[in-house]
Amino acid sequence: MPLNIVEKILYAHRLSGNLTPGEELGIRIDQTLTQDATGTMAYLQFESMGLECVRTELSLSYVDHNTVQVGFENADDHAYLRSVAQRYGIIFSRPGNGICHQLHLERFGKPGATLLGSDSHTPTGGGIGMLAIGAGGIDVAVAMAGGAFYLTSPKVTLVRLSGELRPGVSAKDVILKVLSVYGTNGNVGRVLEYGGPGVATLGVPARATITNMGAELGVTTSVFPSDETTRSFLVAQQREGDWRELTADQDAGYDQILEINLAELEPLAACPHSPGNIGSIAALSGKKVNQVLIGSCTNSSYRDLKTVALMLQGRKVHPEVEVGIAPGSRQVVAMLAAEGLLTDLISSGVRILENACGFCIGNHMSPGTNAVSLRTSNRNFEGRSGTMSAQIYLISPESAAAAALTGAFTDPRTIESLPKAVAEPTTFTIDDSMFLFCESAGAGVPSTTIVRGPNIGEVPSGKPLENKLDGVAVIRVDDRITTDHIMPAGARLKFRSNIPRYAQCVFENVDPEFYDRASCNRDNGLHNVIVAGLSYGQGSSREHAAMCPMYLGVKAVIAKSIERIHCANLINFGIVPFIFEDQSSYEQIEQGDRITIDNLVEAIRGDGRAVVCNLTSGVEFTVVAGLTERQKSILINGGLLANPV
Ligand code: MIC
Ligand code: SF4
Numbered sequence: 001m002p003l004n005i006v007e008k009i010l011y012a013h014r015l016s017g018n019l020t021p022g023e024e025l026g027i028r029i030d031q032t033l034t035q036d037a038t039g040t041m042a043y044l045q046f047e048s049m050g051l052e053c054v055r056t057e058l059s060l061s062y063v064d065h066n067t068v069q070v071g072f073e074n075a076d077d078h079a080y081l082r083s084v085a086q087r088y089g090i091i092f093s094r095p096g097n098g099i100c101h102q103l104h105l106e107r108f109g110k111p112g113a114t115l116l117g118s119d120s121h122t123p124t125g126g127g128i129g130m131l132a133i134g135a136g137g138i139d140v141a142v143a144m145a146g147g148a149f150y151l152t153s154p155k156v157t158l159v160r161l162s163g164e165l166r167p168g169v170s171a172k173d174v175i176l177k178v179l180s181v182y183g184t185n186g187n188v189g190r191v192l193e194y195g196g197p198g199v200a201t202l203g204v205p206a207r208a209t210i211t212n213m214g215a216e217l218g219v220t221t222s223v224f225p226s227d228e229t230t231r232s233f234l235v236a237q238q239r240e241g242d243w244r245e246l247t248a249d250q251d252a253g254y255d256q257i258l259e260i261n262l263a264e265l266e267p268l269a270a271c272p273h274s275p276g277n278i279g280s281i282a283a284l285s286g287k288k289v290n291q292v293l294i295g296s297c298t299n300s301s302y303r304d305l306k307t308v309a310l311m312l313q314g315r316k317v318h319p320e321v322e323v324g325i326a327p328g329s330r331q332v333v334a335m336l337a338a339e340g341l342l343t344d345l346i347s348s349g350v351r352i353l354e355n356a357c358g359f360c361i362g363n364h365m366s367p368g369t370n371a372v373s374l375r376t377s378n379r380n381f382e383g384r385s386g387t388m389s390a391q392i393y394l395i396s397p398e399s400a401a402a403a404a405l406t407g408a409f410t411d412p413r414t415i416e417s418l419p420k421a422v423a424e425p426t427t428f429t430i431d432d433s434m435f436l437f438c439e440s441a442g443a444g445v446p447s448t449t450i451v452r453g454p455n456i457g458e459v460p461s462g463k464p465l466e467n468k469l470d471g472v473a474v475i476r477v478d479d480r481i482t483t484d485h486i487m488p489a490g491a492r493l494k495f496r497s498n499i500p501r502y503a504q505c506v507f508e509n510v511d512p513e514f515y516d517r518a519s520c521n522r523d524n525g526l527h528n529v530i531v532a533g534l535s536y537g538q539g540s541s542r543e544h545a546a547m548c549p550m551y552l553g554v555k556a557v558i559a560k561s562i563e564r565i566h567c568a569n570l571i572n573f574g575i576v577p578f579i580f581e582d583q584s585s586y587e588q589i590e591q592g593d594r595i596t597i598d599n600l601v602e603a604i605r606g607d608g609r610a611v612v613c614n615l616t617s618g619v620e621f622t623v624v625a626g627l628t629e630r631q632k633s634i635l636i637n638g639g640l641l642a643n644p645v
Helices: 005-013 036-047 073-088 100-107 122-128 137-144 171-182 197-201 204-217 228-236 302-312 330-338 341-348 397-406 490-495 499-505 514-523 544-551 564-572 583-588 600-605 629-637
Strands: 014-016 024-027 031-035 058-062 091-093 114-117 131-134 149-152 155-162 190-195 221-223 256-261 268-270 278-280 291-295 322-326 372-375 391-394 469-476 527-532 554-559 576-580 594-597 609-614 620-624
Touching: 005 014, 005 024, 005 131, 005 190, 005 221, 031 036, 031 100, 031 137, 036 058, 036 073, 036 137, 036 544, 058 073, 058 100, 073 091, 073 490, 100 114, 100 122, 100 204, 114 122, 114 137, 122 131, 122 204, 122 221, 122 228, 131 221, 137 149, 137 564, 155 197, 171 204, 171 256, 171 268, 171 278, 190 204, 197 228, 204 221, 204 228, 204 302, 291 302, 291 397, 302 330, 302 341, 302 397, 330 341, 372 397, 469 514, 469 554, 490 499, 499 514, 499 544, 514 527, 544 564, 564 576, 564 629, 576 583, 583 620, 600 609, 600 629
Parallel strands: 031 058, 031 114, 058 091, 114 131, 155 190, 155 256, 190 221, 291 322, 291 372, 372 391, 469 527, 527 554, 554 576
Antiparallel strands: 014 024, 024 149, 268 278, 268 391, 469 594, 576 620, 594 609, 609 620
8 A cells, every 4th residue: 555654654653553544543752852841840750650761762851941040940950851861861962052853853863763752843853754743741751661652643634845945935934834724723633744846945954944833733743755855964964874765655645735836935924923823024024123033943954044144244234123043053053153154143243142942932032012023933922932012923034134134024035145045065063062972872870860959849640530520610711822821931931840839820921810719729629620712722742731730720621622732731630621512612601600520530431521510600511522542541540640651
């Protein structure tokens, strides 16, 4: 039977289940990655499994999110992560080395392999032909322990690329185009596979930009073929041995096909406050800009930053615009420096930021009140930048450089210094000295003392599901609530390893009284229930968006729909993910309503259907939790930690 790329990788890694869309599939994970903001919890959970060392081919612990280090907390986390890595045979990437996804692509990504990462942008690895999936930390901990990763066997969409991008239009515009077609919700259970003659015209970093931001569609992952371009990239990284060809068979089947002619694309922007709110740069042209930030795991490659440097070379950034660049890795910095491009950037007035997540997660560089900020990153959720009133637009490096020069939205094709194309180098500068490798890969050092400063807390454990839910609709939120709304990052990131403290921040930008209300209900023996609209839990993989609500006594979410990673995280922490059987029932429940569900455990054991009694209004309606047998037992036990592998 002719197979597509997704099927080829899934068949080669299948441990249980069938490749029938909608069915649960268990797969073997070859590589894992964590980053510091999700990593501490993942490793605390891994430690509790009591193993001697990781059981994957390769596991990496990157530190890239919390590198600002205001106070002792981040440094404590780094010390813990470094010692755990050494203890269990995990490669540790020191702070300052770069952003996890860029580094992984450069140094470890392998066509045909599976990668599970505790970060939603792990699909960046799809640019090199991996099946790379984002998940909650506990799922990654299970994979590190050699356990299967479970996913819904996906529907596969072929995105057939033809033609070639014109100068001034780049990979970011391709994925923004895809986002304009599919939007940010309704894509759960789908994988995008790129194919067609246009693929050969895109380098690996361009492909990785496209698969990276597939996360914003809510798809399970996105993948490109592994071809001669992939081979050249790996040769240039001195990793030819990791290459293998991987293409779809000629008559491979797809659930859906999207045709994109690269030659017809124009520079695009995701407008406030959603990555799916797409407009054209031409339509925005002339609008004044206050800040331009270039970097993040989406657009911080050598190719991207060299393009920007060439556009700015010998020129000055507009006097009213603040411009910053955060390169993706030390390799990128070293190469820009060797070619004198770093000097060009500095001379033009650009602020050089650390090669880390930084501005992308609102760690610093928050824009001013009502400011218009253009960024090459992947998320523009309201408030994520650290400034609630700021207007964030997501754009390509070319459009960013154009705005940096003119002080306004400008079509980069009108900029004289726009280079025709930046060729991929035949040799990248290799310096792996900021990776701490274990003496023999995968082997831990059992005598290593794990360093636990006061910031390293404990993972809260859930309680077995009670048969009666008796509680309160503690909050009712609208459509597209992101995990940034549920669990803010930025200045709050340093509490990631301290659940009681971080729980005080749940929904703080949506409803500052949430914490008081939820903890008061919990302390009075009432269960908390979150009521939500469509696409609840978009965005990040942060399991804190489930763990902290669990800590506050949340037992169920009732939503019109729930996004994939967040839904898995809710189950892993013993929170029932219910969907309204009839979406209009959303209107029949207000914040503060007293609600009950009888026979909850039987409902979960059965078909997942339960009747909610709204005691305040006297109305009843049905909700459904679509669960596999495995998920049912996790929920009934009170979460995955009760029974990890
Ligand atoms: C993000 O981009 O939102 C993050 C921060 O990288 C998250 C992970 C986290 O919350 O730590 C993600 O994308 O999963
Ligand atoms: Fe880091 Fe931003 Fe990428 Fe998340 S999206 S991994 S915060 S650079």
